Amino acid sequence: MAKSRFEYVREFERENHLLQETYIVIRIDGKGFHKFSQIYEFDKPNDITAIEVLNSAALEIFKQIPDVVFAYGQSDEYSFLLKKNCKLYERREMKLITLFSSLITSAYMYHWNLTHPTNPISIEKKLPVFDARAVIYPNFDVVKDYFRWRQADCHINNLYNTTFWALVLKGEGMTTKDAETYLNGTFSKDKNEILFSKFGINYNNEPEIYKKGTIIIRELNETIMKKDIQHQQPGEEGEVSNRQLQRLEKIVKKAEIKTYHQDLITDEEFWSSRPWLSM
Known part of the structure; x- marks a missing residue:
């Protein structure tokens, strides 16, 4: 792009780069969904079709953003965990939250109208709106407690x-x-x-889907892949080499995206059996 004398206005832009070597969780929340549920006549206390629409929208995010390794959703919210070494948009906060909020909104509308042909979303009635926030966590124990909190x-x-x-x-x-x-x-x-x-x-x-919400995860089901991951654990100095990380990324790309409705609070094996989530 050719430079012009007006280009100085770019100096007013500010970027917040999220801290390196921390875990990023992006949480999206529905805005005004109480009213939205009334207008589109959700079943009470739970509308399974609306839950499945949001779950389908979350799955689209997994397909579009490989850096997402884990997610948890309930009601009108979803939280997405990015892999620790995520470099997406150079970890720029505003880019990340606008990406997630726009993707979930467009995917929600698509899947709603696909499954509700007699009650489609229209601008005359009300559009679904989601906001997003990015939070960084210093270690994986805190990450686990975050998702336990959301399930509680x-x-x-x-x-x-x-x-x-x-x-x-x-x-x-x-x-x-x-x-x-x-x-x-x-x-x-x-x-x-x-x-x-x-x-x-x-x-x-x-x-269980009502009581425990929905878990989506890049799952490594084959034993040999799990053993390979475990061999990537940090050495004596607690560091993982770039070569190990590259190998890990190739393995994770083979992972199958799976959905569960189970305990995250007391089932420590759920976490310990999936060491790739913390790497």
Whole structure:
């Protein structure tokens, strides 16, 4: 591009490069999704088709961005873990968050209209909007605790919503205000008791996708690949060579993208059996 006397305006631009050798998590959140769910008539307390649309949109991000190795989603949010040595956009924060928010929004609209031909998204009704933030974490133990936190949040919110909507939809004429007042100050054990005693619902038998959310991971299923990864562990000085990292990247590219609905909080084996996530 030819230079001009107006080019000085570029000096006003500022970039925030995320710290090297840290783990980047990009979290996207739906903006105004309470209203969106009303307009598009989501089932309560959970709309499985809407959940599957967001999961499909998240899978598109895996396909478009190879640096994403793990993700967790619940409600109208998704968190994406980038590999530690990610160089995408030179780790420029604004580039990363705009990339993720635009990709998830366009993919959500595509998959919604694909699966809801009689109730398509339109600008006249309401468009889905997602914002994004980037957070860096110093070590993988903190990363694990981050995803445990999001899953704990999923459980707390789903138990409340399951009880709330049972009171409204199956109760004796309770309004949403009545149900909110009724549940004020209750604990998990109280909500479980309400569900079972009033509606015969055993919360433990609710679908795992609702209670635990959705995990998407680049999975290395073959034993030989897992052993190869384990041989890439840091040496005595705690460093991984560039050659080892290049070999690791080739292995990860062969990984199959898989989806799960299982425990991240107490199941330490889930993490320990996947050492490539921390490299």
